[in-house]
Amino acid sequence: MPYIKPLPSSNYYAVIFSSTKEEDRLGYAEMDELMMKLAHEQDGFLGYESINNGNTGIFISYWENKGSIEKWRINTTHKMAKDQAKNWYKRYLSQICLVESSHEFVK
Amino acid sequence: MPYIKPLPSSNYYAVIFSSTKEEDRLGYAEMDELMMKLAHEQDGFLGYESINNGNTGIFISYWENKGSIEKWRINTTHKMAKDQAKNWYKRYLSQICLVESSHEFVK
Numbered sequence: 492m493p494y495i496k497p498l499p500s501s502n503y504y505a506v507i508f509s510s511t512k513e514e515d516r517l518g519y520a521e522m523d524e525l526m527m528k529l530a531h532e533q534d535g536f537l538g539y540e541s542i543n544n545g546n547t548g549i550f551i552s553y554w555e556n557k558g559s560i561e562k563w564r565i566n567t568t569h570k571m572a573k574d575q576a577k578n579w580y581k582r583y584l585s586q587i588c589l590v591e592s593s594h595e596f597v598k
Numbered sequence: 599m600p601y602i603k604p605l606p607s608s609n610y611y612a613v614i615f616s617s618t619k620e621e622d623r624l625g626y627a628e629m630d631e632l633m634m635k636l637a638h639e640q641d642g643f644l645g646y647e648s649i650n651n652g653n654t655g656i657f658i659s660y661w662e663n664k665g666s667i668e669k670w671r672i673n674t675t676h677k678m679a680k681d682q683a684k685n686w687y688k689r690y691l692s693q694i695c696l697v698e699s700s701h702e703f704v705k
Binding site for chain 1 (some may be wrong): 647650651654667683697699705
């Protein structure tokens with residue numbers, strides 16, 4: 492999974508974005524690529540996990556603190572992307588979460 | 599997504615389980631089915647979302663409060679399943695999260 496920094500063991504943030512996309516989503520791929528690039532440049536961005544299957548997907552981004560999520564939330568280009576989200580998605584659920592504890596196992 | 603109760607708009611819990619499974623995972627499918635059945639019977643279980651693609655997956659369960667997660671954590675049958683997890687998974691990350699805010703869009 493593409494973490495850019497190791498996740499702490501507690502007290503960081505996860506933004507869970509689960510969605511069902513439209514079949515037809517003109518301009519989505521380019522915007523998605525731009526958003527990934529810009530997110531990686533944000534202070535406090537720790538990395539992400541993403542799984543897609545057909546038109547459904549779960550995308551989770553990880554952040555050092557709530558302030559870094561807030562700064563990204565009000566980023567002008569990110570806002571432009573979100574204005575188009577209702578064209579691209581049939582449904583989404585966006586959840587801002589404080590990760591209270593985390594446990595990793597790697598063989 | 600299979601919620602058994604509507605998610606509140608804030609202050610509930612998500613357990614994010616992201617994983618890469620082994621190719622060979624004898625007994626996994628039966629145990630997975632049993633765990634889903636038992637989880638649904640737990641007090642405070644709100645529902646789940648799950649996406650798999652090949653051997654990677656993200657499974658998120660939702661809970662009313664931390665007490666309900668703790669009761670499920672120490673459930674004897676659930677503990678038996680977890681004892682076998684290291685045979686079935688190459689890697690997993692389990693995160694217990696307080697959902698501070700949630701926003702849904704449905705077309």
